[in-house]
Amino acid sequence: MGKALVIGATSGIGRALTEALRERGVPTVAAGRRKDLLDALGGETLVLDATAPDLAERLTDVGADAVFYNAGYGERTPMPDPERTERAVAVNVLGFERAAQWALTHARLFVATASIAGLRGLEDTNGYSASKAYMINAMEGYRRKARHGRFPCRYVTLLPGFVDTAMGQASAVWRCSPKAAAFAILKTVKSGRAVGYVTPRWRLVAWLLKLMPRALFERIPLP
Numbered sequence: 001m002g003k004a005l006v007i008g009a010t011s012g013i014g015r016a017l018t019e020a021l022r023e024r025g026v027p028t029v030a031a032g033r034r035k036d037l038l039d040a041l042g043g044e045t046l047v048l049d050a051t052a053p054d055l056a057e058r059l060t061d062v063g064a065d066a067v068f069y070n071a072g073y074g075e076r077t078p079m080p081d082p083e084r085t086e087r088a089v090a091v092n093v094l095g096f097e098r099a100a101q102w103a104l105t106h107a108r109l110f111v112a113t114a115s116i117a118g119l120r121g122l123e124d125t126n127g128y129s130a131s132k133a134y135m136i137n138a139m140e141g142y143r144r145k146a147r148h149g150r151f152p153c154r155y156v157t158l159l160p161g162f163v164d165t166a167m168g169q170a171s172a173v174w175r176c177s178p179k180a181a182a183f184a185i186l187k188t189v190k191s192g193r194a195v196g197y198v199t200p201r202w203r204l205v206a207w208l209l210k211l212m213p214r215a216l217f218e219r220i221p222l223p
């Protein structure tokens, strides 16, 4: 892997991923909005809002060979909240889409952190789940585009279950550390697989979620 850029590197999974890449000798630019956290992380950093309309130009300036789109927003809300959905769409859909399009003609690897939550509709994280569903489908579309249009970029989708970060603290079920998540992500990239589960045991949950009939899924309470 040449130069890497981690978008959403200031905390949680992205921070651990940046550290893991650097430990493996990959020159890595850490990007995010919170400058104080980037300064604390050190190395090459970039203050970047993934929702900025000029994201493609900013990515061209960095010139990364591998882009990890890890930026994300999602919160549990007891009632649907259009403002929070708008925030989720801005970063999980529009920012992601600009970066993924850019990668098609400029990068060799594009890795997106989606979520197991994107596999079905979830009542308390509805906008988040729907935005991650977009990401999962769009990544499949980009893989097809790269293959049939002979573009050199490889698109890898990651589906974390619960990771012990600010975003993942709501549930304790099968929760892994950010370091374990980063390890699973890099293992997927190295394996050549198109889709990876974080950690691999979530493959089983994903399989159950995909197979479960709608009528049954809508009846069962979730953690």
Ligand SMILES: NC(=O)c1ccc[n+]([C@@H]2O[C@H](COP(=O)([O-])OP(=O)(O)OC[C@H]3O[C@@H](n4cnc5c(N)ncnc54)[C@H](OP(=O)(O)O)[C@@H]3O)[C@@H](O)[C@H]2O)c1
Pocket: 007, 008, 009, 010, 011, 012, 013, 014, 031, 032, 033, 034, 035, 037, 048, 049, 050, 051, 070, 071, 072, 073, 074, 091, 113, 114, 115, 116, 117, 159, 160, 161, 162, 163, 164, 165, 166, 167, 168, 169
């Ligand atoms: N934790 C879990 O259980 C879990 C499960 C499934 C999927 N995920 C996904 O994993 C990814 C990382 O989340 P995390 O759990 O590590 O939570 P986190 O610690 O809250 O990290 C979120 C990261 O996204 C960045 N970000 C958010 N909005 C951004 C924007 N507009 N521009 C640039 N960066 C932005 C944040 O940086 P700044 O605020 O500094 O910009 C931060 O670095 C997310 O995509 C999330 O949906 C997490």
